[in-house]
Amino acid sequence: MATKAALETQLAVVAGFENPSVSLEQYPTPPELAAHVVHVADLNDDIEGRTVVDLGTGTGMLALGAALRGPARVIGLDVDREALSTARANRVRVGTTAPIHWVQADATRCPLRLTERTTVVMNPPFGAQRGHEHADRAFLATAAELADVSYSIHNAGSQEFVEAFAADNGGEVTHAFEATFDLARQFDFHEENRKELRTEVYRIVWAGD
Template identity: 40%
Template sequence: MIDFMKLRKLEMELEKVEGFDAPSPALEQYKTPATLAASFLHLAFMSGDIEDKIVYDFGCGTGILSIGAALLGARTVTGFDADEKAVLTAEKNAGMMDVSDRVSFLKSDISKVSENVLSGKWERADTIVMNPPFGAQEKGNDRPFLMAAIKTADVVYSIHNKGSRSFIEKFIKPATITDCFKAEFPIRKTFDFHRKEIETIDVEIYRIETSGMS
């Protein structure tokens, strides 16, 4: 059952999170809209995958998913991004939203995160939330995120283009998709090559169980 009051409150809070100062098209840096981020996180929360859990956010950008997870009661949240400027903005956002005591951000390639978890240097996450690149600039940009995520957490929530399920199911084996949720991703005009003020993309949110893969 959806708690619409909780969902709407979360969305209103996430509207305050600042986006990228100078987004990179090569990195496909688009701020996840508050409406989508709230719905995404609420689905994970209602499935018991956020509250009191260790949560990692891969490709965290300016921190909207990390901050939302903290607001929903995650025990600790760590966001990882290869862009130092994005990490600094994420830290600023966490401070503004008063969740810095439970949220931290690190500049790191996501493959290094999985290496550190597998070596025992860092703790394994209960849940990963992520909005990886869709591959608009280079096909397959989401694959390193998926590969690292299924090695690093018990459950993964990830946003992908509509129609990606068949490929992802094959790519992540023996991990499995347990749920698929349809959503819309409105992208505001960000780069010179964008022709529309808002382009709405049909996406799917996948819940993946890894069964302790390593």
């Protein structure tokens, strides 16, 4: 198994969004955070030999990180065609040969029906935009339908919500840790060039695992 640091170096070449959407909360997952999430998933035997689905993959950061750790296949799903085009280019930059399928679809109305052991990795919208509160709820609902286990990144202060949602949907939070989300300025309303957001990552085992 490659080290977390080596994985972060490999993911550092992943390009972000050319035209990020405010409404979709398209913020690229930092390579250090993606490497940490994927490394923890690998340590828990949740990647090798499995199907890994990245819901709301954007330009492919988490999907490509998982692809470097020996999955049976990876599916990167996103509603944005342009982002998926960048994800395909990023695959070439990263150099992984693992089977990856890029699917244009709404993660909250996921068309996938999987029977094999499946791990979901995702950085869902935090619901920071007015009218989109709890946008991550729909992503968790999809994970509950698809996955045996999921890893998801949420805004700080989400523990009560995530644990309650998991319990109500046959799941259990088994791991939780805090992480820093380094956010570069990319929209006009951002007042700082860089900002560090406090986030939380949750591993949830869903019913049947």
